[in-house]
Amino acid sequence: MAYHFLTTLKAGLSKKNIVIYFVKWTILSAVIGSFIGTTSALFLYLLEHITEFRSHHIYLLYFLPIAGFLIGLLYYYYAGRANKGNNLLIDEYYTPKAIIPFKMAPLVLLGTLVTHLFGGSAGREGTAIQMGGAIADQFSRLFSLFSIDRKTILLIGVSAGFASVFGTPIAGTLFALELMLVGRVKYKYVYPVLLSAVIAHIICLQWGITHTAYKQNTTLPFDLLSIAKVSLTGVAFGLAAIIFIKLTDFCNKTLTKHIVYPPLRPLIGGTIFVLLILIIGDFKYLGLGVPTIEESFFVQQSAEVFLLKIVFTAITLGAGFKGGEVTPLFFIGATLGSFLSIYLNIPVDILAAIGFVAVFAGATKTPWACTLMAIELFGIENALYFALACYIAYQVSGRQSIYKSQKWP
Template sequence: MNFISKFITTTKINKYRTFIFTLSKWILWGAIIGIVVGTTSALLIGVNDYVTEVRQENSWLVFLLPLGGVIIGYLYKYHGKNSRKGVNLILDKIHQPKINIPLIMGPLVFVATFITHLLGGSTGREGAALQMGGTITEFMNRNLKVRKEEQKILLMAGISGGFGSAFGLPLAGTLFGMEVASAGKMKYEALIPCFISSFIGNFVTMAWGIEHEEVIIDLVPSITTFTVIKVILLAIVFGIISICYSELKHHIRKFSMKYLKNPMIIGLVGGITILALVYIVGTKDYLGRSLPMFEEAFIGTVPPFAFLAKLVFTAITMGTGFRGGEVIPIFFIGATLGNVLAPIVNLPTSFLAGLGLAGVLCGAINAPITSFILAVEMFHGKGIEFFFIVCIVSYIFSWHHGIYSSQKLYEPKTKLFNLPNGESISHIKLKKRV
């Protein structure tokens, strides 16, 4: 009897030790990732802000955009290995641990993002932050000989640290790392390292003196049946616009790879096309991050087709090999679309700009929980019920589309549209063509 009692006691002690050891390990690794990713994000944001100012003061730099495309294409063709896949490569690694992420991916996306921003490509920054997080995590996985199952969790933490530090939204960053790889199926085991990485990454970025852009919703309508119906219909529109952007970008990329083939030629043609568009629309407002017009969407009026212009500029930029990110341009597309629709549906401008931002983002990244929490953080909890509706509806009506082709889609979305469960977006589209 004493032997059995002693055995049970020893087993319990061992379980507690294992739990404490695992918890401590996740906290330590999440903190390391957060510190390194937060520092690199601060450097990325600081340099991007600087090169953007340089471009604005030297408008002639935009004429070098085709040359920049050639340089980026050269770097990825001869030195990038398979890092051209960008964020999709990190998602592939989460699904298939045997895939290797080249450590050159982080430094390379740094340089390519600076070139893109300096010369006026329509892009953001989170793509670079996510790829840096993935590269840093891959380095840890190799040198610390992390088990395959734990590698997935650390990669999610790297994504969380990159997103949270890039936007100053640590809660959204936590969930983004857990949700984006497999829409409809979250790995809750990754919660602690993703939380630690995102929060510490954000704290470190702020400690380096980085300030993130802020927009405010000044008026939220009352919850009525008529208003809810309006919001649902608008959410469907936001979901459809997210499809338009995702599909245009993917088709440009496929067309370029099929007919132009050489990344340097693709970059050259992409740069020339963007230059041509600048003269067609008669403004440079859609180059870079377009922050002035984005902020104006919450307080004033913007051109009626600003959302469409930004959609096309960004799809060409990202589809022809330039680097940076897509979330800030998606913010712009959603906010300006909401601004234009506000007087038509008789809803407050800043409120609808915020709904558009969250709705188009949700449809593009297929992450309704992340998008909802992002809206709660960004707009300080205003209109929380409406944002929940918009994110759910937009998620459903974006169907099997999204900006990350390696993202896998799970229930409940796939049940509604009778799609295969657990397939990546790229595989779903391939099967639909056959």
């Protein structure tokens, strides 16, 4: 990758211009990465305390519909273009029209914190990416709206946001590159995108933020039987990604069709969410669900766990609450892998780890970013199985994606 990047760069730049290129993007990546890393640290700090507060005040769940209505009002009257979320970043990458409005950052931060405070089943990557993209794109005012520099800035925002919120700078880099064009990676962007991801990650850590450490210690033997088993799970993870995408789209389209006034959609969706939680009588589907993800690595989960997380997340996001899909996808994948482990005679921690990234790969069309994320989180010992499951899930899920504006070659 490094050789390809350098030869491509040299082909279009003189030695003098190469020096200017590295100086310019070193400074910009450092500055932007620092801003985004600091913002992510603030977000994670607030999210941790809000989650802890809700866990000790479970009655807050009853106010989720009202919270949803307030989020709906805020976005309906003030968000404008920012209401498109992650898809606006992708659209601006391909068909630039205007700088991403800075208000996207505080709006999604507030919307996500309110969603989690009252128990909505959502993630955090969407928030980090949107904040990163909005902050980074303010620096695009230094360049032409239609220049390659502006594309680089947008990629920097995505990678720095993703890397700092999950603690995975290499995966964050490739995620940004895969996100914009499925199946292709443009090497000319690698240096500034990687540097910003690393700096954002370091800055976030410097603010005292710690990321969840998932305990995966077993190594799966490399043999034909194990390859066949993991391949089979890759199919299951790809199907889970499809179910998640389809159900989220169904909830969104149904509420949009039958409820004309947008702020009422999260009100109705939140009411349905609360009623279902009370019927089930289990609160582990609220918020991120990190404790259940951790548990799935050493305790086999039952079949309904991943299915119910799909349902509750689809209702939350489909109704218009804010957050992201990725951590719920981690939950779905890890618990599905944990459930399948006993039937395939694979150690539970390995299959939970594989599912953790593979469902994510199928839903976002970023199989190599997910493979690298698995290596950063769990080590390199099972890297071939991570890659195999992620790629199969990506293929099985077809062109279904949580990001509707993604482009295909």
